[in-house]
Amino acid sequence: xxxxxxxxxxxxxxxxxxxxxxxxxxxxxxxxxxxxxxxxxxxxxxxxxxxxxxxxxxxxxxxxxxxxxxxxxxxxxxxxxxxxxxxxxxxxxxxxxxxxxxxxxxxxxxxxxxxxxxxxxxxxxxxxxxxxxxxxxxxxxxxxxxxxxxxxxxxxxxxxxxxxxxxxxxxxxxxxxxxxxxxxxxxxxxxxxxxxxxxxxxxxxxxxxxxxxxxxxxxxxxxxxxxxxxxxxxxxxxxxxxxxxxxxxxxxxxxxxxxxxxxxxxxxxxxxxxxxxxxxxxxxxxxxxxxxxxxxxxxxxxxxxxxxxxxxxxxxxxxxxxxxxxxxxxxxxxxxxxx
Amino acid sequence: xxxxxxxxxxxxxxxxxxxxxxxxxxxxxxxxxxxxxxxxxxxxxxxxxxxxxxxxxxxxxxxxxxxxxxxxxxxxxxxxxxxxxxxxxxxxxxxxxxxxxxxxxxxxxxxxxxxxxxxxxxxxxxxxxxxxxxxxxxxxxxxxxxxxxxxxxxxxxxxxxxxxxxxxxxxxxxxxxxxxxxxxxxxxxxxxxxxxxxxxxxxxxxxxxxxxxxxxxxxxxxxxxxxxxxxxxxxxxxxxxxxxxxxxxxxxxxxxxxxxxxxxxxxxxxxxxxxxxxxxxxxxx
Numbered sequence: 352x353x354x355x356x357x358x359x360x361x362x363x364x365x366x367x368x369x370x371x372x373x374x375x376x377x378x379x380x381x382x383x384x385x386x387x388x389x390x391x392x393x394x395x396x397x398x399x400x401x402x403x404x405x406x407x408x409x410x411x412x413x414x415x416x417x418x419x420x421x422x423x424x425x426x427x428x429x430x431x432x433x434x435x436x437x438x439x440x441x442x443x444x445x446x447x448x449x450x451x452x453x454x455x456x457x458x459x460x461x462x463x464x465x466x467x468x469x470x471x472x473x474x475x476x477x478x479x480x481x482x483x484x485x486x487x488x489x490x491x492x493x494x495x496x497x498x499x500x501x502x503x504x505x506x507x508x509x510x511x512x513x514x515x516x517x518x519x520x521x522x523x524x525x526x527x528x529x530x531x532x533x534x535x536x537x538x539x540x541x542x543x544x545x546x547x548x549x550x551x552x553x554x555x556x557x558x559x560x561x562x563x564x565x566x567x568x569x570x571x572x573x574x575x576x577x578x579x580x581x582x583x584x585x586x587x588x589x590x591x592x593x594x595x596x597x598x599x600x601x602x603x604x605x606x607x608x609x610x611x612x613x614x615x616x617x618x619x620x621x622x623x624x625x626x627x628x629x630x631x632x633x634x635x636x637x638x639x640x641x642x643x644x645x646x647x648x649x650x651x652x653x654x655x656x657x658x659x660x661x662x663x664x665x666x667x668x669x670x671x672x673x674x675x676x677x678x679x680x681x682x683x684x685x686x687x688x689x690x
Numbered sequence: 691x692x693x694x695x696x697x698x699x700x701x702x703x704x705x706x707x708x709x710x711x712x713x714x715x716x717x718x719x720x721x722x723x724x725x726x727x728x729x730x731x732x733x734x735x736x737x738x739x740x741x742x743x744x745x746x747x748x749x750x751x752x753x754x755x756x757x758x759x760x761x762x763x764x765x766x767x768x769x770x771x772x773x774x775x776x777x778x779x780x781x782x783x784x785x786x787x788x789x790x791x792x793x794x795x796x797x798x799x800x801x802x803x804x805x806x807x808x809x810x811x812x813x814x815x816x817x818x819x820x821x822x823x824x825x826x827x828x829x830x831x832x833x834x835x836x837x838x839x840x841x842x843x844x845x846x847x848x849x850x851x852x853x854x855x856x857x858x859x860x861x862x863x864x865x866x867x868x869x870x871x872x873x874x875x876x877x878x879x880x881x882x883x884x885x886x887x888x889x890x891x892x893x894x895x896x897x898x899x900x901x902x903x904x905x906x907x908x909x910x911x912x913x914x915x916x917x918x919x920x921x922x923x924x925x926x927x928x929x930x931x932x933x934x935x936x937x938x939x940x941x942x943x944x945x946x947x948x949x950x951x952x953x954x955x956x957x958x959x960x961x962x963x964x965x966x967x968x969x970x971x972x973x974x975x
Contacts, residue, residue: 392798394792395792395793395795395796395798395801396792396794396798398788398789398791398792398796399788399789399792399793399804401785401788401789402785402786402788402789402852403789403804403844405785405841405848406808406811406845406848406849407843408845409823409841409845409846410811410814410819410845410846410849411807411811412822412826413819413822413823413826414811414814414818416822416825416826417818417819417821417822420821420822420825425825430825430828453874474755478712480964481705481708481709481712482709483850484705484931485705485706485709486702486706489706489709490709492709492713492714493709493712495958495961496712496713496716496717497712497713497716498961499716499717499720499954499957499958500716500720502902502954502957503720503910503950503954504905504906504949504950504953504955505906505908506906506908506925506926506929506946506949507723507928507946507949507950508719510721510928510929510932510942510943510946511719511720511722511943511969512719513932514722514726514939514942514943515719515722517939518735519735520712520735520739520939521733522739523891525737525738525739527792531771562716562719566716581779614959618817619813623815623817625816625817625908625909626908629908630929630932632882634929642786644815644817647817647818647821648817648820648909651820651821651824652824658821658825661820661821662821662822665815665817665818665821666815666818668815668817668818669814669815672813672814672815673810673813675813676809676810678808678812679809679813680806682750683809684806
């Protein structure tokens with residue numbers, strides 16, 4: 352855009368270069384053109400300026416500050432100005448590593464991701480494969496319905512799941528008491544509290560994450576499947592491959608880049624998951640139910656605030672995710688996403 | 691009927707049944723939320739839950755709207771949410787369009803640097819950013835401020851919107867712009883008369899993303915609006931409801947429905963376009 356074609360008329364004026372290689376006596380029209388050309392070089396930077404300033408101020412600069420705070424004793428006395436801010440070396444990091452709460456929340460975060468990520472990917476992929484086999488109208492209907500779950504605010508979805516799993520009046524406990532005993536149903540589920548202990552609470556959160564996360568996976572996988580030549584699977588079927596082998600030998604290798612991106616995004620989303628865990632585990636205070644996201648938040652915003660320690664922790668979390676991100680960025684560049 | 695077409699038909703029935711099953715399972719929690727919102731208390735806490743309210747009532751919604759449950763009416767928070775969301779959508783779309791034009795139409799030195807930065811910054815976890823940004827905003831007196839919050843939402847939606855919009859800009863044939871320029875249109879006319887109408891569908895798609903993000907955002911709203919209840923946006927309001935001792939599930943579900951409804955309506959209007967845009971953002975289209 353901003354094409355210079357309009358000014359193309361007099362541009363054919365030959366450049367006047369003296370024997371010493373220097374410009375001399377440029378007619379006014381050519382001088383104007385050269386000025387325009389140098390202005391034109393500035394245009395992309397002008398266009399980028401607003402977004403670069405905003406991102407720089409509110410995304411890049413805070414990340415740098417975080418790194419600085421993580422080596423400082425930033426806390427309540429420092430924020431009120433009662434005591435000066437000092438560099439304390441690695442003491443914040445040491446403090447975290449020796450904190451049993453950190454270890455328990457890290458364990459919860461890792462176990463949660465190990466269960467929730469593959470489950471979401473598997474359910475999403477199965478639904479994506481199903482959508483690909485459905486008729487056009489049916490596929491549109493199912494994917495619209497699924498994306499409703501995706502677009503649902505995390506807060507509403509969490510509150511809604513807490514209600515489904517409520518001990519009094521919730522439908523899940525009621526259904527479980529009605530199940531036959533060989534399916535582990537029965538009276539012991541009556542009034543069972545899902546949110547008071549880590550395992551049941553994160554079971555609810557995992558179901559919630561799968562419920563909200565699978566539509567995105569399904570729609571992305573479907574988009575990948577649509578680009579696949581149908582003859583490939585047909586050929587595999589003729590050669591006697593069942594649907595299972597057909598998927599792993601044909602579909603999966605072709606869609607591997609998409610799966611890689613989806614896997615990385617899911618890991619990034621699930622490891623420090625905050626909103627859902629915050630609401631389902633009952634806001635702050637239930638320390639044995641903290642994951643890394645809530646633990647960081649608690650360190651920074653529960654009284655007394657320990658911004659330095661929280662920053663150190665946030666740094667560790669960010670660096671771990673950055674390794675994942677590096678793989679993501681590399682994948683995107685390989686796919687030619689920057690072109 | 692031959693055996694072959696019979697098995698094909700039965701396969702089709704199986705697939706459609708599975709499709710309906712996925713839809714039903716997905717919709718069930720939402721159905722239950724809406725159904726609960728219309729139930730009187732006696733039915734909500736009944737020992738045998740009924741799928742549909744036997745005596746449907748608007749009472750839960752009335753209590754939420756006039757604020758009789760926690761003393762704060764819904765409308766205040768709707769206004770707050772609309773303010774931050776709409777300003778985020780409008781401003782970030784405008785800024786992102788400029789940046790998208792730059793990266794899609796120009797080759798310049800820091801182009802790939804800028805694009806890679808976009809990919810990286812959207813991966814920095816919000817729980818990390820919230821700490822440094824809270825301290826910054828505290829210094830410049832932007833806490834408890836809806837303008838401060840909307841500044842954040844504008845910025846946070848930029849990486850995704852720029853990334854998606856540049857595909858839409860790149861898809862507009864250059865020849866159209868050149869033709870307009872030859873006909874005597876200046877750069878701004880080319881932008882308004884040619885490019886903008888053609889990327890409008892793209893703008894709608896990215897606006898939906900910005901809208902859903904800002905409308906649903908919780909952690910920054912929770913932290914930055916901490917002390918002033920009258921500034922709460924809807925997600926904070928819903929959890930406030932949920933947290934403060936009230937176990938009035940009818941009211942909580944009604945509040946959730948009222949919070950979810952606008953984003954659902956918005957989503958359903960544009961979902962057809964969204965389904966393609968969703969992929970353009972995640973995986974290069």
